[in-house]
Amino acid sequence: MNVDEITSEQGGFSTAALGDTSDPSYTVMNMGPQHPSTHGVLRLVLTLDGERVVRGEPDVGFLHTGIEKQAEVKTYQQALTLTDRMDYLSPLNNNLGYALAVEKLLGAEIPERVSHIRVLLCELSRLASHLVWLGTGGLDAGAMSMFLYCFQEREKILDLFEMMSGVRMMTSYITVGGLMADIPEGFLDQVKRYLDGFPKELEMYHGLLTGNSIWLERTKGIGHLTRQAAIDYGCTGAVARASGIDWDIRRDMPYCSYPDYEFKVPVLQEGDSYARYLVRREEMEQSYRICRQALEKITAAGPYRTSNRKIVPPPKWEISVSMEALIHHFKLFTEGFSPRPGEVYQRIESPRGELGFHMVSDGSNKPYRMRVRTPSLSHVQVLPVLLKDCLLADVVVVLASVDFVLGDVDR
């Protein structure tokens, strides 16, 4: 069957990509949207010459939930909960990106303690996300035990999130103006206890995979991405860093209190699946370092959100003694706040790469437009380049090494 017949019939994927598919002897195979190794609902249309992939075309949109449209009818505080549901493996990073963008719209000042807590939470969330990537990536290449070990560790981080916000995944904990609530008593000790055991785990993963000859054979030289292609297709994060692009938003365009932290940005030139593995593995080590430093910097007591009453409500006790506090409370919960008209673009380094929030305000209490630039979209877009000429069995490894989240792609 000719691939062009499929494209014209079903549409939805690009014919612009590489690979001449005109040979009638090619097989066209459909992979997904329910294939377990697509990590969500991604459909790939593979044109095969025997076992060799001539062209691999992604077809997305199965998880499209209209988050950008939804945000336009919600107040700024309400729209926050939508952001959790995009990249569901690192909701705290999404919360942070959104909160920073709205704070930039408002010109709000955030206390230093809050910034440090945000850094700690985002790095924990990065660890949790990378653990899922490592576990499922291992599983896809046949290393079943990686999956079990990594999910066990991730579960412990989710327990920490549950302790602080009451929710394991959709935390909505980092809010505009600070945090939803102060971190609970004993939380920092729990984090410390968790971190104490983490290097040993990481060392074990290292031992299981890095020098493992099967892992090397499956990942080395597979799914090659050149530096130029990475730039052209808008790749960011670990995918770009594994292709020789020395760029990390945390270091180069810092937000929160990242300038106060010491960490290295791993960069490799190879651009293959193994390089992406090494970069992320190193990133986990660096995240661990940042968490350690954050624990030193976070004071036990202090503000957990800004004192600006136009953005966050006053404490409960104040309402019964102050008329002004009551008015602020009422205004915030009935109407919300209204940034002056204008637009901002705020980028942060999510576990997957550049997560950008483009917020447009028309002066009302709802975002006029919320555009989310997600790293996964660019990374799925580049798949035809990565999949070209690799073997069918390697497709799952390439997909795993890119580490995209379909909720993040489709929004």
Added chain:
Amino acid sequence: MSELGKKLAEKFGEHYLGQREDRGESTYWVDRSAWVEAARYLSVEHGFSFLSDLTAVDYLDRKPRFDLSAVLLNWQTKSDVRLKTLVPEDDARVDSLTRVWSGADWHEREVYDMFGLEFNGHPNLVRLLLPPDYTGHPLRKDYPVTGPADSPYR
């Protein structure tokens, strides 16, 4: 006017429409006809070689109705600019940026999908997120948030 604004004005003359500084971010407006050339100029001559984002905003009551905006990033100076152009409703066409960045492909398809703007010279302008038989462009302001009138989910 900033240095970059002056250079753009010099290079594009009447096609350069102006500049705004707001909340620490610079936005430059160019005419639709200079859209691709301005992007290429910023990319090649000024090092804004990375296309961070490309999107549109619908101002329903304004003429021209749509804003098309791209965020360009410079790795050397660690800074970014927003390049904008205006697109009228009755002739919603712009030249495609895919000739400058291949990665503009899906962003433009998304804009086409959600706003109905068309891109001249785009290699494969079909819907990205919504099914191919879908009618309407959901992120337009006159599209109901509850979905189309015949939707079973209303």
